[in-house]
Amino acid sequence: MSNPVPDAIIYIDPDQPMNLQNQIRQRLVDGILNGSFAPGMKLPSSRKLAKQLDVARNTVVAAYQQLIADGYLVSRQRSGIFVNEEMLEARVGHRNVSSPAAKAESAAWQRRIREMPAQRREVHDQPNWRHYPFPFIDGKFDATLFPIAEWREANRLSLGVADVAEWSTGSGDADDPMLIEEIRTKILTRRGIQAGPDEILITMGTQNSLYLISQLLADPATTFAVEEPGNYEMRNLVHQQGAAVKTQAVDNGGLVVDEQLADVDVVYVTPSHQIPTAATMPLERRQALIHAAADHDFLIIEDDYECETNYMDHPLPALRSMNTDGRVIYAASFSKALAPGVRFGFLVANPDFIRRARQLRRKILNHPPLNNQRTAAYFLSLGHYDALMLRLGRVFRERRIELRDALNNIRGIPLEISPEVGGTTYWVRTPREFDVANLTKEAEKHGILIEPVQHYYADTDHAENCFRMGVTSIAADQIRPGVAQLVKLIRSLVKEQVEHLSNSAGRWLTGDELKETGCRSQRRWLCLCLRRNQIRPRRCRTRMGNPWISAIGSARCRYFAARTEHDDGYGILNAIRRTRSGR
Numbered sequence: 001m002s003n004p005v006p007d008a009i010i011y012i013d014p015d016q017p018m019n020l021q022n023q024i025r026q027r028l029v030d031g032i033l034n035g036s037f038a039p040g041m042k043l044p045s046s047r048k049l050a051k052q053l054d055v056a057r058n059t060v061v062a063a064y065q066q067l068i069a070d071g072y073l074v075s076r077q078r079s080g081i082f083v084n085e086e087m088l089e090a091r092v093g094h095r096n097v098s099s100p101a102a103k104a105e106s107a108a109w110q111r112r113i114r115e116m117p118a119q120r121r122e123v124h125d126q127p128n129w130r131h132y133p134f135p136f137i138d139g140k141f142d143a144t145l146f147p148i149a150e151w152r153e154a155n156r157l158s159l160g161v162a163d164v165a166e167w168s169t170g171s172g173d174a175d176d177p178m179l180i181e182e183i184r185t186k187i188l189t190r191r192g193i194q195a196g197p198d199e200i201l202i203t204m205g206t207q208n209s210l211y212l213i214s215q216l217l218a219d220p221a222t223t224f225a226v227e228e229p230g231n232y233e234m235r236n237l238v239h240q241q242g243a244a245v246k247t248q249a250v251d252n253g254g255l256v257v258d259e260q261l262a263d264v265d266v267v268y269v270t271p272s273h274q275i276p277t278a279a280t281m282p283l284e285r286r287q288a289l290i291h292a293a294a295d296h297d298f299l300i301i302e303d304d305y306e307c308e309t310n311y312m313d314h315p316l317p318a319l320r321s322m323n324t325d326g327r328v329i330y331a332a333s334f335s336k337a338l339a340p341g342v343r344f345g346f347l348v349a350n351p352d353f354i355r356r357a358r359q360l361r362r363k364i365l366n367h368p369p370l371n372n373q374r375t376a377a378y379f380l381s382l383g384h385y386d387a388l389m390l391r392l393g394r395v396f397r398e399r400r401i402e403l404r405d406a407l408n409n410i411r412g413i414p415l416e417i418s419p420e421v422g423g424t425t426y427w428v429r430t431p432r433e434f435d436v437a438n439l440t441k442e443a444e445k446h447g448i449l450i451e452p453v454q455h456y457y458a459d460t461d462h463a464e465n466c467f468r469m470g471v472t473s474i475a476a477d478q479i480r481p482g483v484a485q486l487v488k489l490i491r492s493l494v495k496e497q498v499e500h501l502s503n504s505a506g507r508w509l510t511g512d513e514l515k516e517t518g519c520r521s522q523r524r525w526l527c528l529c530l531r532r533n534q535i536r537p538r539r540c541r542t543r544m545g546n547p548w549i550s551a552i553g554s555a556r557c558r559y560f561a562a563r564t565e566h567d568d569g570y571g572i573l574n575a576i577r578r579t580r581s582g583r
């Protein structure tokens with residue numbers, strides 16, 4: 001694989017026009033100036049960095065030499081190459097970030113900051129995912145699918161003299177009327193939605209729409225129901241506004257509609273393809289949700305995520321298209337179909353809500369760029385959007401079938417995959433004791449990206465044995481080789497998973513596992529025994545001191561698995577004792 005650089009201090013992009021030597025110089029200079037590489041820090045040897053970056057050693061040597069000549073680095077005989085401590089001091093405005101003055105200043109603004117989004121569970125993209133041969137991660141865009149010629153044509157038309165005259169002066173806070181009309185007649189009709197121009201607001205993608213909605217609806221007096229597992233970004237937004245977040249279970253039909261929703265003010269739901277399970281909400285449940293909204297007087301935010309990639313013959317109507325008394329606020333995005341970089345989405349809601357959302361949007365930006373809105377309008381009006389939908393449907397279906405078949409043909413490892421519902425992902429469940437976090441890390445080292453799923457859960461104790469595999473960013477012919485490599489890796493990890501006392505990581509027993517032991521009281525002793533390399537919780541029958549048995553006395557116990565040569569169980573006993581005394 002070209003450049004996964006898991007341990008390298010910088011990464012480079014072989015596809016960039018800038019040559020490799022200059023890229024290395026630029027990345028190092030950036031790191032030194034922004035403080036990532038502290039003054040005095042030792043850099044990897046040229047040999048090591050060249051290996052990590054998969055470039056010729058001479059390329060790194062030349063970059064280092066130039067940086068030494070420029071004063072960014074210093075070379076010390078027989079010690080190596082270091083960031084020049086004097087370099088930053090010589091710069092106007094530089095302050096040592098760890099100096100007392102800088103610390104005091106930092107405390108001064110930190111005290112005043114109202115919200116620390118970083119304290120919430122944030123998920124960061126793998127920036128160089130493109131360089132991995134097997135990027136099975138969902139939602140990343142395959143640039144080869146972008147309709148370059150068609151977008152260029154639409155863009156050229158938007159630069160006509162009359163068009164420029166329309167969009168160049170700005171419009172206050174109005175959107176491009178041509179785009180609104182195209183969305184109304186070409187996109188919303190596909191989803192069964194009828195809307196007037198005053199019921200539509202253009203946004204910079206669904207994330208932007210959800211931000212506007214959360215600002216308008218969430219406050220400490222409101223309760224939002226969100227899917228569990230579900231969109232963590234929405235949870236964070238609602239939380240940030242001080243509203244209560246109530247998690248609502250998800251099953252094969254998406255969000256479960258039951259009495260739990262009786263006391264909420266707003267329900268956020270992804271009915272087309274539930275994020276992250278990809279379940280599609282059936283019609284009856286859609287109707288039940290609409291009825292529940294009327295009965296219990298709550299609003300619904302319908303995030304029509306991935307409505308484009310529904311391969312069913314008759315896509316189900318959007319909730320917004322059903323008879324809802326205007327209770328549904330609908331959000332959709334061009335990110336999956338066109339490209340996330342285009343940053344376009346839109347909201348559909350009743351005119352009063354849209355008016356308020358527009359006022360709020362105006363505080364951030366008057367409107368998304370009108371030249372781009374006009375380009376999107378031409379793109380739709382020329383029929384390119386519909387043609388693109390068809391093409392993407394074909395491509396993603398083919399890739400998805402490829403992935404399904406590859407996963408279904410695995411022998412010897414019990415992997416369970418989600419039922420066929422469309423979308424672009426599969427939800428993969430491994431045996432319960434398998435360590436998916438470790439698999440994710442190891443897979444990355446082998447050029448395979450998969451997505452762990454814990455961050456979709458508000459309750460971290462769930463689904464540690466699941467991961468997602470998507471097909472939006474991987475070519476069809478890479479899917480089978482990628483799955484084959486992954487399976488090979490899983491097999492080797494299963495073998496390695498035989499733990500020893502010295503390397504045992506241990507894990508929390510779940511409530512279900514505790515129940516399985518038949519131990520009714522949390523205070524009763526639990527015992528664990530070892531049979532044919534499997535940890536089995538067992539009802540305690542014998543006295544302490546029996547090598548098969550150890551005792552733990554709380555509902556959430558940490559036990560250590562020592563699946564080992566010690567098939568007699570001594571290993572386990574000792575390991576548990578070690579934990580107990582170490583607690």
Ligand SMILES: Cc1ncc(COP(=O)(O)O)c(C=O)c1O
Pocket residue numbers: 139204205206207208231270275303305332333334335340344345
């Ligand atoms: C649930 C959900 N809705 C919508 C989107 C699209 O968001 P945006 O339009 O901001 O790219 C995403 C992106 O991953 C998502 O996870």
